[in-house]
Amino acid sequence: MKIQKAAITIVFLLITNIVFSQAAILALLFGEKVATEKFNISMEIGIPMNSFSNVENSSAATGINFGIAGNVKLSENWYISPTAYFLSKRILKISPNSLIIDNPELSELYKDVSSEILINYTDVNVLVAYQPNRSNFRFGISPQVSFFNKARATFKNDLGEFEQNINEYTNNIDYGLIGNVGYFLKSGHKGKGIHFNLRYYQGFTDVFTDNFISEKNKSSYVAFHISLPFITDELAEKNKKPKKSKKQKKKNEEI
Structure with missing residues (x-):
């Protein structure tokens, strides 16, 4: 099982690293010249409502995701967004609980x-997303790998708080699958566009080791995400102008 996890992680990292690195290098080298409808970089921020399976006396808590994404238009309907959240916090509240x-x-x-x-x-x-014709909605799916940085547990009573480092009880990698429903407001963000995303993540691995909390403790969350693309001012001005209907175009041609 450990070999399978390692293999999945290595393959996923290689693919993501190649796509994302190329996107980032292009943006750094050419700046706004590649910030078009077909390719751009965006700032990502999200608020996940976290939960963990099989954890008694627990309640959902809000965390935060923050990072960047490369947005690539593959065709009229298909898009791909390699994304890295450098700050990803998941929070679990348990009451009552005891310090070990x-x-x-x-x-x-x-x-x-x-x-x-x-x-x-x-x-x-x-994230691989599909946008139907004449629609601002996008429907996407994505594998996700989460690399552990640190973990702490804070216990509270009338005397104060006690903080415990629980790195040794937390697995180094969590991976799972994301389902995403997005809406693209083209004229928002001064014409540069805003992506509103509602997503669900389901982890496939246990977050904690050695039965620290429970025998099986997979992570999941429902999150609201906002993506702010960076494109040229010229394209932004174009996005702010409403598209003319076929009737309007015909009238203009007649005039």
Whole structure:
């Protein structure tokens, strides 16, 4: 199983790295010259509502995703967006919960109290999206690999807070699948466009090791994301102008 995970991660990273690196290099070398309808870089920010399977006394909590994406128009209907979230926080609240530590006094002080677990990841995904003709909606799917950075658990009682490093109880990689429904507001962001995305992520691996919380503890979330593309001012002005209908074009031609 570990060999399979490693193989999936390596292949996914190679594909993502090639596509994303080429996009980033092009943007740095040529700037606005490649910031067109067919290719551009965007800033990504999202608010995920996190949950973990089989964790008793837990409640959903909001985290944050922040990073950049390369947006490529493959055809009239198909798009691909290799994305890296350099800041990806997932939060789990458990109440009551107890501190597990080799200190009887602290363990007794922080027994059956409220707690909050914060996990920091770097997320990498490649969203493939389809946009029907004459529609601003996009429907996409993407694998995602999350690379663990650090994790901590904060326990609270009347005396104050106790923060515990739980890196050793957290797996190094979490991977899963994203389903995405997006809406593209072309005239927004001063004509540069705004992508509104509602997405669902389902993890396929356990987040915590050694039964730290529960035997099976896969991560999932529902998230609202906003993407702000960076394109040329000339194209932005064009986007702000409403498209003429066939009737209007015919009238103009007659005039």
